[in-house]
Amino acid sequence: MFKNIYAWLDERLGFDDLYKGLLDRPEPHGNWWNTLGSASLFLFIMQGATGIFLTVYYTPSPDHAYDSIQYIMNGVAFGWLIRGIHHWGASLMVLVVFIHMLRTFFSASYKYPRELTWIIGSFLFLLTLGMGFTGYLLPFNQRAYWATVVATNIGGVVPGVGPFILRALRGGADVSALTLSRFFSAHIWMLPAALAALIGVHLYLIMRHGESAYPDADD
Amino acid sequence: MNDEHKKKVNQKYEEQLQKGERFWPDAIYKDLLVSFALFILLIGLATFVGVHPEPKVDPTDATYVPRPEWYFLFLFEFLKYFPGALEWVGAAVIPGILVVALMFLPLYDKNPFRHNSKRIFAVGLMSVIFSGIVTLTLMAATTMSSLVAVILGVLVAALMFFSLYKEVSFLQGGIRKSVLWVMTIAIVGIVGVSYQQTAAMASDEEEVHIASSIAEKMVLGQDLYSIQCVECHGADGEGGEITITAADGSEEKLPVKSISSNDEMYTRNDGSLFDIIAYGQPNLGMPPFGGAYGGELNPSEIEYIVTFMRYTWDDRAEVPADAVASAIPVLAEGEVPSYEIHVSAVAKRYCVSCHRDGKENNDYIMDSYAGVVSGGKNAPNVVAGDLNSILLQTIQGTELTGSDGEIIHVMPPNGKPIKDEYIDIFIRWVEAGMPESADEAAALSVDFAPADEAEPVVEETPSE
Numbered sequence: 001m002f003k004n005i006y007a008w009l010d011e012r013l014g015f016d017d018l019y020k021g022l023l024d025r026p027e028p029h030g031n032w033w034n035t036l037g038s039a040s041l042f043l044f045i046m047q048g049a050t051g052i053f054l055t056v057y058y059t060p061s062p063d064h065a066y067d068s069i070q071y072i073m074n075g076v077a078f079g080w081l082i083r084g085i086h087h088w089g090a091s092l093m094v095l096v097v098f099i100h101m102l103r104t105f106f107s108a109s110y111k112y113p114r115e116l117t118w119i120i121g122s123f124l125f126l127l128t129l130g131m132g133f134t135g136y137l138l139p140f141n142q143r144a145y146w147a148t149v150v151a152t153n154i155g156g157v158v159p160g161v162g163p164f165i166l167r168a169l170r171g172g173a174d175v176s177a178l179t180l181s182r183f184f185s186a187h188i189w190m191l192p193a194a195l196a197a198l199i200g201v202h203l204y205l206i207m208r209h210g211e212s213a214y215p216d217a218d219d
Numbered sequence: 220m221n222d223e224h225k226k227k228v229n230q231k232y233e234e235q236l237q238k239g240e241r242f243w244p245d246a247i248y249k250d251l252l253v254s255f256a257l258f259i260l261l262i263g264l265a266t267f268v269g270v271h272p273e274p275k276v277d278p279t280d281a282t283y284v285p286r287p288e289w290y291f292l293f294l295f296e297f298l299k300y301f302p303g304a305l306e307w308v309g310a311a312v313i314p315g316i317l318v319v320a321l322m323f324l325p326l327y328d329k330n331p332f333r334h335n336s337k338r339i340f341a342v343g344l345m346s347v348i349f350s351g352i353v354t355l356t357l358m359a360a361t362t363m364s365s366l367v368a369v370i371l372g373v374l375v376a377a378l379m380f381f382s383l384y385k386e387v388s389f390l391q392g393g394i395r396k397s398v399l400w401v402m403t404i405a406i407v408g409i410v411g412v413s414y415q416q417t418a419a420m421a422s423d424e425e426e427v428h429i430a431s432s433i434a435e436k437m438v439l440g441q442d443l444y445s446i447q448c449v450e451c452h453g454a455d456g457e458g459g460e461i462t463i464t465a466a467d468g469s470e471e472k473l474p475v476k477s478i479s480s481n482d483e484m485y486t487r488n489d490g491s492l493f494d495i496i497a498y499g500q501p502n503l504g505m506p507p508f509g510g511a512y513g514g515e516l517n518p519s520e521i522e523y524i525v526t527f528m529r530y531t532w533d534d535r536a537e538v539p540a541d542a543v544a545s546a547i548p549v550l551a552e553g554e555v556p557s558y559e560i561h562v563s564a565v566a567k568r569y570c571v572s573c574h575r576d577g578k579e580n581n582d583y584i585m586d587s588y589a590g591v592v593s594g595g596k597n598a599p600n601v602v603a604g605d606l607n608s609i610l611l612q613t614i615q616g617t618e619l620t621g622s623d624g625e626i627i628h629v630m631p632p633n634g635k636p637i638k639d640e641y642i643d644i645f646i647r648w649v650e651a652g653m654p655e656s657a658d659e660a661a662a663l664s665v666d667f668a669p670a671d672e673a674e675p676v677v678e679e680t681p682s683e
Contacts, residue, residue: 026241
């Protein structure tokens with residue numbers, strides 16, 4: 001019976017081809033450092049899942065952001081856990097992505113034929129930092145507010161385009177409700193969408209070229 | 220890069236695939252293991268470390284020292300070296316160049332070799348940059364001196380460098396291993412010590428109270444109410460009368476209506492209470508309390524006061540079970556009150572509003588045990604075992620004459636005596652010898668030892 005169901009599904013979905021194409025691939029001998037890419041992906045998924053739960057209760061307005069997070073922490077069942085994971089996951093993701101990048105650099109895996117994988121990867125790193133930057137404001141507490149004031153001020157010191165950058169980031173002259181809604185929409189839509197798309201390209205390139213081999217003395 | 224080299228690379232890769240492993244299950248189990256370990260780590264961090272609570276936004280508080288997320292700290296530290304007009308070089312130009320350089324690395328790194336021994340420049344440069352990032356982060360995040368931070372940064376980079384470079388000629392076998400171990404232990408040691416120092420310094424800093432539950436908000440709000448509001452509004456929000464001195468020196472008496480009545484509680488929501496406290500009521504003689512309008516309260520503190528008012532006076536509010544702690548504890552029959560549990564709670568609520576620094580109170584500051592027992596111009600205002608102590612007489616409605624001939628008024632001065640049960644707390648406390656801690660009081664509950672150091676009520680002790 002199950003065999004029949006499996007055969008029927010396989011005929012239409014192609015499990016065997018998927019297995020051969022995705023999982024049963026040959027690979028050079030890897031080491032533990034090579035797990036950091038998949039760990040980054042795992043953390044991205046964790047951040048996505050916990051982030052989606054957080055949006056259920058979070059309100060991106062200056063009047064309610066702080067209180068809605070207080071409610072998540074104290075009122076919602078396991079809200080503290082979801083927020084705790086999201087909070088620490090952000091730090092951990094930056095760390096893991098950064099070490100993954102260092103590993104790629106030191107094993108020179110970015111060289112032919114994986115140049116594009118590196119370039120996409122460096123965009124992913126910048127987007128991850130962008131997620132950290134925009135997410136930092138969302139709790140709208142003292143720390144978040146003042147860090148964003150200072151950080152956006154730094155954007156404003158660039159000669160010429162500085163004032164434009166400042167206004168574009170803040171949505172006005174000051175850090176306000178507009179800044180919060182901008183950062184919120186960047187944090188939950190623009191940056192994650194860009195991240196997800198680029199992760200797709202990154203993964204495609206990895207499958208196309210295979211995992212790089214650790215260089216030996218001849219390389 | 221020529222075609223011949225590309226062919227060589229591809230050929231080599233094919234060979235490595237031949238003697239390699241399968242993605243499933245050889246490689247993926249490592250991936251899953253690492254991801255699972257991270258998952259456990261995250262749950263551990265969320266459960267046992269949690270998220271540090273921060274106060275609500277207060278845009279008027281310019282004294283707040285902002286701190287970015289730790290992974291941006293190195294950039295902030297770096298910016299300190301580019302003061303004034305040069306700031307944009309440190310803020311935009313150098314990071315910009317580094318980011319572009321990082322991004323397009325494969326396009327200009329034409330070195331065809333991949334092994335570290337054949338790309339000394341690239342590995343060396345990255346180690347220097349990494350060392351710089353570590354050093355700057357340490358300088359920003361800890362209290363360690365710059366020198367220690369630099370040494371640590373170099374150590375970390377060197378450790379990384381040497382663990383990658385297996386072929387350094389003078390570092391082989393046992394020497395190599397011991398060098399790596401010594402470096403690792405040194406790093407862990409220095410980080411540990413500096414973390415301890417930083418933590419010790421952080422705990423010295425003034426701790427900000429952040430309430431998470433309604434009960435905590437009520438406690439904090441009650442303390443704030445006692446200090447900021449009781450003088451005019453009364454300990455139970457009953458109101459009274461205030462005297463306003465106009466610019467021309469004339470005095471005017473204004474009534475203060477009750478703020479704890481149902482009328483008040485039913486017609487004002489939390490938002491309007493918040494606004495009134497923040498803006499004040501200039502026409503009615505109430506000054507603004509919000510930091511934005513020249514007061515001394517931040518938004519969180521005003522919110523605590525509002526929470527305290529709502530849950531204490533609004534008969535529609537359902538007080539959470541754990542909020543009982545905020546009430547003044549009731550004294551059981553035969554129980555001896557202590558300063559710690561009972562007297563301080565009553566004093567906080569009914570006395571400290573005036574009997575604190577900067578108020579007219581004959582220097583009788585009631586916010587500590589020592590202050591209550593031995594403070595004041597007419598000290599001692601209270602003597603163990605003496606039921607004619609100044610404090611006990613004034614709260615029971617007797618006006619006295621102090622040592623300097625001045626009248627000591629009935630307390631509290633608004634003419635509304637504190638509740639009998641609170642007067643009873645004071646009397647029983649003095650009777651039992653004014654125990655400070657709950658333990659002392661408990662010991663006294665068993666046998667009533669009369670105080671032996673009873674002294675005259677009003678002593679000739681002129682004090683400042």
